[in-house]
Amino acid sequence: MGVEIRVEGLRKSFGRQVIWEDVSLTIPAGEISALLGPSGTGKSVFLKNLVGLLRPDRGHIYVGGGDVPRLRESELYALRRKFGVLFQDGALFGSMNLYDNIAFPLREHTKKGESEIRRIVLEKMEMVGLTGAERKLPGEISGGMKKRAGLARALVLDPEIILADEPDSGLDPVRTAYLNQLFVDLNTRLGATFLIVTHDIGTARVLPDNLGLLFRRGLVMFGPREMVLSSTHPAVNQFFNARRQGPIGMAEEKDLAEAAAESVPPSRPAPIPPQLMPSDGGLRPSMRRPGAWLREHRVTPPPGSFVDDQGRDWLTDWDALAAQRRR
Ligand SMILES: Nc1ncnc2c1ncn2[C@@H]1O[C@H](COP(=O)(O)OP(=O)(O)OP(=O)(O)O)[C@@H](O)[C@H]1O
Numbered sequence: 001m002g003v004e005i006r007v008e009g010l011r012k013s014f015g016r017q018v019i020w021e022d023v024s025l026t027i028p029a030g031e032i033s034a035l036l037g038p039s040g041t042g043k044s045v046f047l048k049n050l051v052g053l054l055r056p057d058r059g060h061i062y063v064g065g066g067d068v069p070r071l072r073e074s075e076l077y078a079l080r081r082k083f084g085v086l087f088q089d090g091a092l093f094g095s096m097n098l099y100d101n102i103a104f105p106l107r108e109h110t111k112k113g114e115s116e117i118r119r120i121v122l123e124k125m126e127m128v129g130l131t132g133a134e135r136k137l138p139g140e141i142s143g144g145m146k147k148r149a150g151l152a153r154a155l156v157l158d159p160e161i162i163l164a165d166e167p168d169s170g171l172d173p174v175r176t177a178y179l180n181q182l183f184v185d186l187n188t189r190l191g192a193t194f195l196i197v198t199h200d201i202g203t204a205r206v207l208p209d210n211l212g213l214l215f216r217r218g219l220v221m222f223g224p225r226e227m228v229l230s231s232t233h234p235a236v237n238q239f240f241n242a243r244r245q246g247p248i249g250m251a252e253e254k255d256l257a258e259a260a261a262e263s264v265p266p267s268r269p270a271p272i273p274p275q276l277m278p279s280d281g282g283l284r285p286s287m288r289r290p291g292a293w294l295r296e297h298r299v300t301p302p303p304g305s306f307v308d309d310q311g312r313d314w315l316t317d318w319d320a321l322a323a324q325r326r327r
């Protein structure tokens with residue numbers, strides 16, 4: 001089953017460049033969360049902090065009892081077994097064929113025999129649509145294939161937490177649709193916790209249970225998909241509706257004078273599309289959450305952001321949200 005990730009007061013800088021000042025959020029166990037934000041806002045850095053590849057300047061990351069930045073090297077090694085990670089560049093070993101790349105974590109972390117390994121590797125390769133490409137080297141395949149090979153490798157240890165950094169970049173729309181369905185089905189079957197970084201708002205609008213937006217050295221908002229998509233917060237509204245008007249500019253942020261000069265009120269958020277459902281016709285794990293559970297896990301958002309077209313306030317009306325999810 002999936003594990004919750006609780007992040008408190010995270011600050012990260014590189015030299016004088018501050019990436020974020022104070023990020024706090026709880027990524028709910030067994031749900032799919034997606035993290036978005038303009039390029040350079042530290043999404044990849046955030047994932048690397050979660051698995052202890054980078055250390056924050058301050059703050060806590062609680063995963064299954066331990067506080068990641070404070071773990072010793074041996075404890076980190078054990079912690080990383082809980083995670084399946086797909087890095088942004090796929091991070092395949094260039095000299096190994098796809099089969100050996102995907103088998104690598106099994107050979108490294110388990111005592112499984114080669115026939116068992118073969119069964120698992122071929123199963124995961126089929127899952128991501130790479131059957132027949134076992135002998136190919138990373139240098140001989142397309143970017144999308146590398147992504148899918150990286151994903152197959154992230155899945156072989158049946159992780160409790162799956163982190164995927166732009167799994168859909170470089171994929172065509174049909175493959176993206178298959179990949180998103182695969183995430184929903186895996187989440188339903190394994191109950192693993194997913195955190196997916198993506199630039200694709202089509203994906204962001206239908207795939208996750210929770211959405212987050214990084215911007216201006218902080219987490220602007222993190223919460224249930226329905227809440228974020230119906231928000232009229234300027235940056236959130238602009239980003240999830242892919243508009244030019246708003247505080248986000250070409251060079252990440254417009255200067256404040258420029259943004260104020262536009263003074264375009266946030267437009268009505270587009271209607272919330274139905275969520276992707278498991279292909280076996282069942283329910284997503286998040287759909288069983290009662291209103292009380294949602295209330296308990298809510299974040300502290302800017303006031304007044306969450307009243308949608310129908311005057312529903314997602315901040316207080318959690319039972320309506322839970323009911324919508326079960327519908
Ligand atoms: N190891 C590092 N040392 C110094 N600076 C770094 C390091 N890793 C990342 N950065 C800087 O931190 C910032 C955030 O980088 P990051 O890769 O997390 O962005 P991102 O949000 O993932 O962007 P993209 O959407 O383009 O992938 C960038 O300015 C980057 O140059």
Ligand SMILES: [Mg+2]
Nearest residue numbers: 043044088165
């Ligand atoms: Mg990145």
